[in-house]
Amino acid sequence: MNKREFIKKSIAGVVAGSVLSIPESFGKEKQKADDPFKLGIAGYSFVHFKLDQALEMMRKVDVHYLCIKDFHLPFNSTAEEIKAFHEKLAQYNVTGYAVGPIYMKTREDIDKGFEYAKRVGVKLIVGIPNHEDLEYLSRKCAEYDFRYAIHNHGPEDKLYPDATSIYSRVKNLDKRLGLCFDMGHNLRYGKDPMADIERYHDRIFDLHLKNITAAAAEGKTCELSRGIIDIPKFIKTLRKVKYSGMCSLEYEKDMKDPLAGIAESVGYYKGVVDATK
């Protein structure tokens, strides 16, 4: 149920119920416009869980968009298996909005990746290509009319440690070639997430929402509420640049028992979004 339906239902409850007087100022009747960006979950958060378990966690935290990882939907899935996968997601009111991240070390990997996305029925791929394949990738984006979001992975990543290393290589290529901006890894490399959102937002197609414990290589993902990144400022920056993609929570702490941390992070995101509108 979206917010408007919820408020409607609540007002109906007031009319039908045993209310003595209707308070004027408690509520959210005057909803401000929804943001163009949405909350999702990056499939990697559920690396230790089967799809059913992952979807059950998504149901509990009321999140409805999933970036699909191949451990939940293998690259060689048949049409029937893909259909069954989407039907299962639909049972939980979840949409698979993209696939990846997918490491694509060869042009054959790229070709297979695009065909996989096509069969899955999404038009956004999160991936990690080699530098020398970027022009090839640019032509593939045009051919398929897909967007391709390259993922930055911090100090240990020789190809794409930060947003700048991606943007500088794609800025003159097809406009459908851009970034899956990982705000945590970017800061682990010493780069301000807010400044880079402002700089590169025209090519940011997906985003790994997270917080980290330190602005250094040894920084670890933590609950969105407990890290060093100023999330209210981050959300305000997304609004400022009119970001319209997903904020895909990638939760990498307590990965074998992540529900509490995912729920706290989802709550924190919603609290910040509501309080800064």
Add this chain to the structure above:
Amino acid sequence: MNKREFIKKSIAGVVAGSVLSIPESFGKEKQKADDPFKLGIAGYSFVHFKLDQALEMMRKVDVHYLCIKDFHLPFNSTAEEIKAFHEKLAQYNVTGYAVGPIYMKTREDIDKGFEYAKRVGVKLIVGIPNHEDLEYLSRKCAEYDFRYAIHNHGPEDKLYPDATSIYSRVKNLDKRLGLCFDMGHNLRYGKDPMADIERYHDRIFDLHLKNITAAAAEGKTCELSRGIIDIPKFIKTLRKVKYSGMCSLEYEKDMKDPLAGIAESVGYYKGVVDATK
């Protein structure tokens, strides 16, 4: 670790780590003053769980104040049992800040309740006394120098449906006699939580933090993030009146499997608090 220590540690991490450049604006270095109020959990949230299980959930959500219910520490506990109880809480870095709610239907119940609180070592009792015992209770508060917070329980509660029904009866009694303000039940009775915080804050000693699905008798507790009460406005009101007690989360949905909902609620509270500072 508090925020200041956390920031210190993070900055140390930057100095020690492999950071290429130190971003200037990502973080929370410029912490604003902590609020005088704190987040706690009302023991009733854990009615289906043993103390160890409750404390394990509190550890996961990083909350450190508990209002003690008698199902975790019975009224007839011995001095040794009370000592062991506090030691167990200390292992989880949790402080039992009050006892209750306790129904006190007779003066004997009141006498026993005050002696129980004294043996437990807290100076705040949440309770439900009869109207005719309020003057007696006023004298007990003076005798023990304890505060006593009467709990409002909504439309079904013949004694104290809302904050007004308490305040009007205690305003001329000892100043240590006041309210445990249940914002959810208050709105289920049709009374605006924010307006009543402003009206009665001088006698509000404790607070049941929650959200509800409808401003009517049939309204149910839900995740703090999913109800009809405007929580950002609520937090701003607490600051405006300089509330200095606990915000004690009372989570009454999915009570046999509450961890995800508690975590989402804790995250939402923290997000709202951080974003409105």
